[in-house]
Amino acid sequence: MTADDDAPILPRIRPEIASLPVYRQGRQAGEDAFKLSSNENPFEPLTGVLEAVHAASELNRYPDALATRLRERLAARFGVAVDAVHVGAGSVSLIAQLILAAAGPGDEVVFAWRSFEAYPGLIRVAGATAVPVPLTDDARHDLPAMAAAVTDRTRVILVCSPNNPTGPVVTHDEFAAFLDAVPADVMVILDEAYAEFVTAPDAVDGLRVLGLLDRPNVVALRTFSKAYGLAALRVGYAIGHPRVLDAARATMIPLSVTAQAQAAALASLDHESALLERVRVIAERRDRLAAGLRDAGWRIPDAQGNFVWLAAGEHTEAFATAFEEEGIMVRPFPGDGIRVSVGEEESVDRVLRIAASVVETLPQGHPGRGLA
Ligand SMILES: *Cc1c(COP(=O)(O)O)cnc(C)c1O
Numbered sequence: 001m002t003a004d005d006d007a008p009i010l011p012r013i014r015p016e017i018a019s020l021p022v023y024r025q026g027r028q029a030g031e032d033a034f035k036l037s038s039n040e041n042p043f044e045p046l047t048g049v050l051e052a053v054h055a056a057s058e059l060n061r062y063p064d065a066l067a068t069r070l071r072e073r074l075a076a077r078f079g080v081a082v083d084a085v086h087v088g089a090g091s092v093s094l095i096a097q098l099i100l101a102a103a104g105p106g107d108e109v110v111f112a113w114r115s116f117e118a119y120p121g122l123i124r125v126a127g128a129t130a131v132p133v134p135l136t137d138d139a140r141h142d143l144p145a146m147a148a149a150v151t152d153r154t155r156v157i158l159v160c161s162p163n164n165p166t167g168p169v170v171t172h173d174e175f176a177a178f179l180d181a182v183p184a185d186v187m188v189i190l191d192e193a194y195a196e197f198v199t200a201p202d203a204v205d206g207l208r209v210l211g212l213l214d215r216p217n218v219v220a221l222r223t224f225s226k227a228y229g230l231a232a233l234r235v236g237y238a239i240g241h242p243r244v245l246d247a248a249r250a251t252m253i254p255l256s257v258t259a260q261a262q263a264a265a266l267a268s269l270d271h272e273s274a275l276l277e278r279v280r281v282i283a284e285r286r287d288r289l290a291a292g293l294r295d296a297g298w299r300i301p302d303a304q305g306n307f308v309w310l311a312a313g314e315h316t317e318a319f320a321t322a323f324e325e326e327g328i329m330v331r332p333f334p335g336d337g338i339r340v341s342v343g344e345e346e347s348v349d350r351v352l353r354i355a356a357s358v359v360e361t362l363p364q365g366h367p368g369r370g371l372a
Pocket of ligand 1: 039089090091092093116160164191193222223224225226231234235236
């Protein structure tokens with residue numbers, strides 16, 4: 001008797017879903033380790049934000065399904081109509097909604113690769129076909145190649161700026177030229193999860209694009225998870241044409257944005273200057289980290305988010321183990337590279353020390369090595 005004879009009969013699953021890798025959470029950090037594997041904000045929540053979450057205590061009541069107060073607040077802040085704002089349980093859920101709304105079986109979704117690891121799975125779940133377009137040698141989006149990858153079947157293009165996990169932004173001019181090159185009826189999702197950390201003056205800014213260029217096919221996505229430090233609560237937002245956002249709203253799981261998440265996001269906007277001061281500290285720490293890594297011999301792509309990219313290639317897993325043994329949890333992408341989040345101030349020297357020791361083992365001419 002083989003093991004298969006014992007196996008219970010399970011319900012049939014769509015084959016493209018059954019073949020997806022099973023989700024595994026990254027390893028949790030030990031006691032005195034630094035968790036630099038998920039691009040989280042190292043600062044604890046502000047007291048005012050915690051108080052707002054506690055005050056939202058009617059746990060027996062459903063939340064406002066359309067997050068009206070938060071949408072009104074964001075609309076006023078960005079000078080758009082309330083219907084031009086849509087709030088979701090993290091911006092990942094907004095990406096899922098928009099793809100589901102626009103792309104199904106037989107349709108294509110174009111995106112840069114390597115980029116946000118959630119994209120391929122979300123495309124597959126919608127039943128659409130993923131069309132990854134390789135990054136350039138300096139780890140940037142190759143927008144001309146992405147425009148050239150568009151076919152009659154393309155329904156959505158994902159642009160991630162700054163690009164997770166490599167770091168560089170798309171510039172405003174590049175993005176404007178890209179929009180001119182793609183059909184006006186293809187949805188372009190500009191995923192700006194790290195927008196608040198950007199210091200490059202020529203970077204694209206989705207809200208400016210929407211205001212200046214009047215492009216109803218563009219949707220800009222932002223989140224409270226990273227800069228505002230609310231990753232646990234799950235809240236992000238989309239800004240775009242109300243009719244496009246209506247389509248996303250039609251696909252959403254109702255009532256998935258909790259009252260606590262809405263309250264925390266509103267309180268974060270009340271305390272925005274204090275939070276953005278922390279973002280400034282993290283961006284400055286990132287620049288110091290990137291400079292130190294370059295001094296040590298690493299070739300680091302322009303880092304505009306709250307993370308840096310080490311193109312360790314075939315050494316990725318060994319180097320990630322070296323970091324973990326020294327109490328630094330990083331995010332390895334096997335065969336490609338390691339993403340290290342900008343965390344606590346005390347983590348910086350440790351990251352630099354380990355990175356300096358492992359870079360020595362890379363041969364001259366390796367893509368992870370600087371030219372110096
Ligand atoms: C973190 C991240 C998101 C969204 O995170 P949420 O917590 O779901 O808001 C979206 N896109 C990219 C590229 C990210 O890195």
